[in-house]
Amino acid sequence: MAEIVVPELAESISEGTIAKWLKKPGDVIAKGDYIVELETDKVNVEIISEYSGVLQEVKFQEGDTVKVGEAIAIVGEGKEESPASIAPSQTEQVNQAIVEETVHVQNEQPESEEDNLTKIDRPIASPAARKLAREKGINLTNVPTIDPFGRIRAQDVAAYQAVKTKATEAPKEKRNVEKTIDKSNESSKPVERIRLTRRRQTIANRLLEVKQTTAMLTTFNEVDMTNVMNLRKRRKDKFLEENDVKLGFMSFFTKAVVAALKKSPLLNAEIQGNEILLKKYYDIGIAVSTDEGLVVPVVRDADRKNFAEIERDIMEFANKARANKLSLSDLQGGTFTITNGGVFGSLLSTPILNGPQVGILGMHKIQLRPVAIDGERMENRPMMYLALSYDHRIIDGKEAVTFLVRIKELIEDPESLLFEA
Numbered sequence: 001m002a003e004i005v006v007p008e009l010a011e012s013i014s015e016g017t018i019a020k021w022l023k024k025p026g027d028v029i030a031k032g033d034y035i036v037e038l039e040t041d042k043v044n045v046e047i048i049s050e051y052s053g054v055l056q057e058v059k060f061q062e063g064d065t066v067k068v069g070e071a072i073a074i075v076g077e078g079k080e081e082s083p084a085s086i087a088p089s090q091t092e093q094v095n096q097a098i099v100e101e102t103v104h105v106q107n108e109q110p111e112s113e114e115d116n117l118t119k120i121d122r123p124i125a126s127p128a129a130r131k132l133a134r135e136k137g138i139n140l141t142n143v144p145t146i147d148p149f150g151r152i153r154a155q156d157v158a159a160y161q162a163v164k165t166k167a168t169e170a171p172k173e174k175r176n177v178e179k180t181i182d183k184s185n186e187s188s189k190p191v192e193r194i195r196l197t198r199r200r201q202t203i204a205n206r207l208l209e210v211k212q213t214t215a216m217l218t219t220f221n222e223v224d225m226t227n228v229m230n231l232r233k234r235r236k237d238k239f240l241e242e243n244d245v246k247l248g249f250m251s252f253f254t255k256a257v258v259a260a261l262k263k264s265p266l267l268n269a270e271i272q273g274n275e276i277l278l279k280k281y282y283d284i285g286i287a288v289s290t291d292e293g294l295v296v297p298v299v300r301d302a303d304r305k306n307f308a309e310i311e312r313d314i315m316e317f318a319n320k321a322r323a324n325k326l327s328l329s330d331l332q333g334g335t336f337t338i339t340n341g342g343v344f345g346s347l348l349s350t351p352i353l354n355g356p357q358v359g360i361l362g363m364h365k366i367q368l369r370p371v372a373i374d375g376e377r378m379e380n381r382p383m384m385y386l387a388l389s390y391d392h393r394i395i396d397g398k399e400a401v402t403f404l405v406r407i408k409e410l411i412e413d414p415e416s417l418l419f420e421a
Contacts, residue, residue: 002051003071004035013328015067016040017198018060027055035073038066039198043295043326051075063195125152132157138164199293210355215392218350219400223408225366225382228252231414243308249363250286251310252417253338256410257361258282258303259420261336264403266395267359268335276394279335285354286314287339288321295321296354298334342366348385358394361407362387 006016019039023029034046035055057074066072123140125133129152133140138157145156196204210216232247239247261268261282269278282303285296297317299310320326337354342365351362364385371381388404410417 001056001074001076002053004047004049004051004073004075005071006038006066006068007047008068013040013068015065016045018062018064018066018072019044020062021058022046023055025055025057029053029055029075040328043328043331044324045328047072049075053077123152124150126154128154129157136161197292203293206355207352210353214353214355214358216353216389217392217397217400218387218389219397219404220348220388221386221401221404221408223384223386223411224371225249225384225411228411228414229366229382239308243312245308245311245315247307248311248314250314250338250340251307252411252414253361253363253407254284254286254299254302254310255307255417255420256407257284257336257338259410259417260403260406262303262420263406264399266399267390267403269394270356270358271391271394272356281335283333283335285334285337285357286317287337287354288318289344290321290324292324294339295326295331296334296337297321297326297330298332300333336360338363340364342384348387350387351389353389353391358391359400359403360389362389 016038017040018036020037021035022037023033023035029035029049029052031049031052033049035049036047036058038045038047053075054077055073056076058072059074060066060072123143125140129143130140132138132154133143136157138161140152140157143152143156143160145152228249232249236247239245265278266276268282269276271277281301284299284302286299287294287296297320299305299313299317302310305313317326317330320330334354334357336357337351337360339351339360340363341349341351342363345365347365347367349362349364351360353360364387366382366384368380369383370378371383373379386404386407388400390400410420
């Protein structure tokens with residue numbers, strides 16, 4: 001027998017939650033097979049088996065918390081299950097085992113005359129079946145069997161116990177639900193309790209920590225998207241043909257953010273104790289929304305990448321996030337974050353810092369608004385509000401406003417991004 005243990009995941013992760021068992025007791029597994037999906041603070045990780053054999057036991061259920069290095073399952077040799085490991089969901093396997101055993105029973109010696117005389121008073125059962133029945137408190141006269149000679153086997157007892165357990169648990173679960181409703185609402189109106197996922201708990205704790213430990217402030221501006229939209233309209237077809245990826249707005253903002261960070265380096269820093277750590281590289285986090293919460297994969301060395309490479313990275317991250325395939329390395333690090341609430345229709349918001357970073361840029365919905373062109377003319381222009389949240393402990397208002405104005409200038413004159421070093 002061999003134990004499946006939770007492997008080392010990352011330096012900052014010491015535990016996780018069993019999200020889903022991909023294999024169940026009794027399944028034959030090969031070395032390298034995925035057996036369980038583990039939910040961590042950042043991503044879901046599928047753990048593989050280092051051994052081949054039969055999954056004999058799982059030590060934790062879905063929703064349980066496990067630590068790195070802890071044994072969560074046992075893999076053994078052979079193809080048969082032990083009676084104690086048979087679960088209600090394995091009834092079909094139990095019935096198959098009973099049918100297979102019937103073939104062997106036909107080759108056994110006939111029962112003695114004494115056994116036949118006492119058959120009415122005492123069920124015929126194998127020693128293993130009697131032992132299991134005593135342990136489970138089961139009356140053998142109630143256990144059905146498909147054995148042609150009426151002999152009760154251990155598999156019969158296990159199957160009977162499984163069905164009996166399932167039947168008794170259903171009413172109990174119903175009672176528990178009713179009690180929950182009565183406790184939560186005096187008028188017994190229907191409610192539903194949903195357990196927070198580990199990722200949602202982590203997001204909640206970190207956001208609360210940021211609000212409590214930073215001097216967060218937000219400044220706003222607006223940007224005219226006319227020139228970017230016209231440029232994108234002219235170039236999008238050729239861009240797609242040459243690069244096999246669509247030209248979106250995010251690559252423009254990523255390049256603009258990098259250029260602005262070079263002019264305002266404190267926004268590309270973090271506080272460590274009594275020191276400021278200035279980062280001389282530009283790993284830009286792009287917030288991506290998933291069903292289980294917000295994740296922030298990182299575009300590495302964004303200053304060295306062109307528009308196509310940035311768009312390709314963002315598309316890959318979005319696909320991996322939707323498929324829950326982001327790795328820990330995709331999410332680690334990051335010097336500054338961009339989030340786009342505009343894709344959901346948000347007109348204005350104050351984004352919360354992605355600690356330990358000290359700056360985050362919020363993009364919003366593009367909306368036609370009347371804009372004064374000069375003292376006499378008004379035009380409807382596609383406008384977007386921008387929001388910069390920053391840590392006021394190391395960033396003054398002047399630097400924050402300068403940073404945001406620089407982004408506005410670059411977006412309103414997108415060709416100038418080509419000349420940024």
